[in-house]
Amino acid sequence: MLKDFFILCSGSDKNILKSCSSGEQNKYAGIGATVFFTALMAFIASSYALYTVFDNVFTAIFFGLVWGLLIFNLDRFIVSTIKKRDRFWSEFLQATPRIILAVIIAVVISKPLEMKIFEKEINQVLLEQKNEMTLANKQQIARQYTPAVEALNQEIAGLKAEIDNKEAETNALYETYISEAEGRAGTMLLGKGPVYKEKREKHDAYLLELQQLKETNRAKIAEKETQIAALNAEYAQTVDASQPVIDGFDGLMARINALGELPWFPSFFIFLLFLAIETAPIIAKLLAPKGPYDLKVEEEESTVETWVKQKVHQRQQILATDTVLNEKIYGEIAEEEAVYAYKKQKAEELMRLQADNFHDIQINSL
Incomplete structure (x- = not known):
């Protein structure tokens, strides 16, 4: 059951993955676990950060849960949309926006935990500032x-x-x-x-x-x-x-400023740690070798693409054929005398009716 949950977190197609080997399923379960624990870490860090702002446990947990779900959905979406096509730089280009966002999120997540880790040192700095x-x-x-x-x-x-x-x-x-x-x-x-x-x-x-x-x-x-x-x-x-x-x-800003007065080296490596955690789902998907699941997904997509192209081509051929036939049929009809005489008779009747109607309107207006 845990394996199925992590496969769900990876955003992969469960029906296709079931037909693959156990090793392939474990690979995507590992990617899903990375996505899940990244979201969990985002939830913990954002909850602590919001607690320092609102000073209320329930409010902090609620908004922290929203933030964690947002990160989870974002990672799951990006991981599921990166297709293995043996073109690393194309795949990397797809992941670039998420990597940039990961840097921003890593800063947001790491700072609250840094403040908790260095809480005693920050309190000392704040005490000196308060004095x-x-x-x-x-x-x-x-x-x-x-x-x-x-x-x-x-x-x-x-x-x-x-x-x-x-x-x-x-x-x-x-x-x-x-x-x-x-x-x-x-x-x-x-x-x-x-x-x-x-x-x-x-x-x-x-x-x-x-x-x-x-x-x-x-x-x-x-x-x-x-x-x-x-x-x-x-x-x-x-x-x-x-x-x-x-x-x-x-408050939060005062503690961040106090943290900035401490040596930068430990804080920098904590930031790198969270940056690695934040980019882990994307890196895991980029570095994962192309496997049977990717081949089956590619085959299914190519099948659908080919079928759609065939349907479009058939409609284009039907339209071209129908156009030729209509032009030929209406051309032959235009050459028939009986049709010409019938159209002329109806046109004359219409003109007589219009003249009579115009005459009646002129009389009524006098």
């Missing part, structure tokens, strides 16, 4: 928020500098009135005199201003720090929102 994209994305988004954050930080630094300057002035006044009291500066008189009191009041006024400035600036600093925190939170949210796009950067 680079993540850093680039953060830098790009940061450029939108950095100017505002830096401006706020500068304002905070200015407010803090204002406090520091006021505090330095206050401390200097403190040192001034203490030195006056100790007699180390100013009047150089020990004790708390009028000058000390004046300097102490000035220090106390500056100290009050410093406290008010600290309260005011701290409130402003807190407000600006809140704005910075809001900008940082918004920046983090924007990065988090864009990260899933980067994490999802592992």
Whole structure:
């Protein structure tokens, strides 16, 4: 039963092949098996490729089955139409379109399986690309928020500098009135005199201003720090929102590009392997020697061709003979007086009827 199935896959005539030897049947069963397994490989490869696109097993299997059946039907048709006539180059010319198509199909089939074979290496390349994209994305988004954050930080630094300057002035006044009291500066008189009191009041006024400035600036600093925190939170949210796009950067095209960054040598030989598989049915038929089956097919075709040519020739002869006879018969009839007189009488009757009819129409129109 398996042998019959593979013979069916080869596209050969089962009735003719049954009259051939067992070896001839095995040869065409082998060609059919090549056609079948090529289609099976096309089904597996296309299903995996479509799974990476649709991410759905049933959809991938359905369209993969359609693709496999298409390849099966195409190979079976081409193999069955290549006739062994001991003219290799003529047969090769018939198979050329399929060989060109085999190169295209080999690329389509080999790439998904290459991606599966080198999946770990591709994942490593994709991981590096994702990390680079993540850093680039953060830098790009940061450029939108950095100017505002830096401006706020500068304002905070200015407010803090204002406090520091006021505090330095206050401390200097403190040192001034203490030195006056100790007699180390100013009047150089020990004790708390009028000058000390004046300097102490000035220090106390500056100290009050410093406290008010600290309260005011701290409130402003807190407000600006809140704005910075809001900008940082918004920046983090924007990065988090864009990260899933980067994490999802592992589709079919991304994997093909990642595969292209790996060494070409292993991929090239996998491509050659699938090219050999794809062209196997055609090569098997081209290289197969002319056998009894081919002779019987050629005999049957030549029988039909000869029979058709005979029928056409016979019809041509009948037509030529009938034409000669008709010309002779009608020539003899044309020479008979009775026929001439009869035709003349009928023509006269027809002309009278036409004249009467024309006369009646003219009267009715008056």
